[in-house]
Amino acid sequence: MVRTDFWKNPIALEEMTPEDKYFYLYLLTNSNTTQIGIYRMTKKQMAFDLGYSIETVQSLMERFIEHHKLIRYNPITRELAIKNWGKDNLQKGGKPVMDCMKTELKDVEDTSLISYVAEAITKEEIRSLYESFCKHDVEKEISHQADDDTYPDNESDEVDDPFIPGDKVLRQQPSVENNLEIEDQTQDVKEIVEFWDHNGFGLSNMNGKQQLLSWLENSSFLQPKEVILKAMAIACANNKRKLNYVVGILKNWENESLLTAREIDSYHENQKSVPKNKHSTESFPAGRAIPDEVNLDLSAGEDW
The missing domain is CATH 1.10.10.630 (DnaD domain-like)
Incomplete structure (x- = not known):
């Protein structure tokens, strides 16, 4: 759901490029969105839907994670969370809505994303529901100990990757090693x-x-x-x-x-x-072949 005041938002007006706005509208309205503002989506699917290359999508993801600070993305579980989803969309409760959210919250693997979205929810009843699904284990607290801590888009140690600064990889590496062992892979x-x-x-x-x-x-x-x-x-x-x-x-x-x-x-x-080239086994006589139509008389020219 997109509110009409989207176009009056200071971030959209002053900081977002036209491509940023297009990408953000896609994140808010694509077919994978849920009632809770957390859903699974691969970058490959984003690229296909938007008509972009994976490199362009990755660049936009980095911009929204690090500059705009409007989303988080877990590359292991491939879950994306929209920070202000609760503020913009979760103003009304009621049993049907709460039951729907409860079902969707159960399916979230990275529970730190639930806590991330819950921060912007103003309705107490809904915020309490989110908080009941949050698990504050040590690994996730380390990964998100500050507001600007985010999952890296591509968890690789190759410092020559143009989309991943080497110092960022080194800072995130302990979390990467832990993530390989946790059960939510x-x-x-x-x-x-x-x-x-x-x-x-x-x-x-x-x-x-x-x-x-x-x-x-x-x-x-x-x-x-x-x-x-x-x-x-x-x-x-x-x-x-x-x-x-x-x-x-x-x-x-x-x-x-x-x-x-x-x-x-x-x-x-x-x-x-595919058959391989075979050497011919046909034998050829040594020397020059004699045509069949030539009759050779060995006694010609000799007197006996």
Whole structure:
């Protein structure tokens, strides 16, 4: 829901670019929005809906998290929270509304996002409902100990990533390591991390895990989890349990526009079925061949 005074908001008037306004309206009105102001959404889906590249979406996300301070995003659970949702949309209660919110709050994995949205709720009854779902465990308090602490958009240690300042990554890294162990990981993340840990890629290599997990959201694959697991299995079969080897396989598949596990299997099957060039086994006589129509008389020109 978008209030008519959206266009009179000082932030929208003075700080937001036209692209910012378009993006914020999308966050408020897309088909994934909920009654509680917290919903799941991948950057790939945002890019598809808006007609933007993933890089553009990531840049806008950083702007809204760090500059405007209007949203938070958990890249592990892929949950997005809108700070002022409660102030703008949760003015009326009632049993049907409360029951709907209660059902949706139960589905939130990162409960720190519930606390984040609750701060702007003015109606006491609704704020109390939100607070009843908040779990203040140590890890989440560390992650959000200040108002400007936010989840990083891409949890990778690669300091040459143009969208992630190196100092920000170092500051957030303890939270990243903890997040890999908590129970609110998505199933896709769990399966990839378990495969990595159980097949010799390096149990303590947190940086490698995070770089590989970034392919779940920032690749063009339609089945990213299945494709990543297939690449890791190939690396194991070739005894090449290294991140660079797995990433090399993934890049090759992307370059070939192989976006699903089925397409990859079909491609490799076709490669196997292509006959190799065979050397001809036909024997040729040494020297120059004599045409069949020529009759050779060996006694010609000799007198006996």
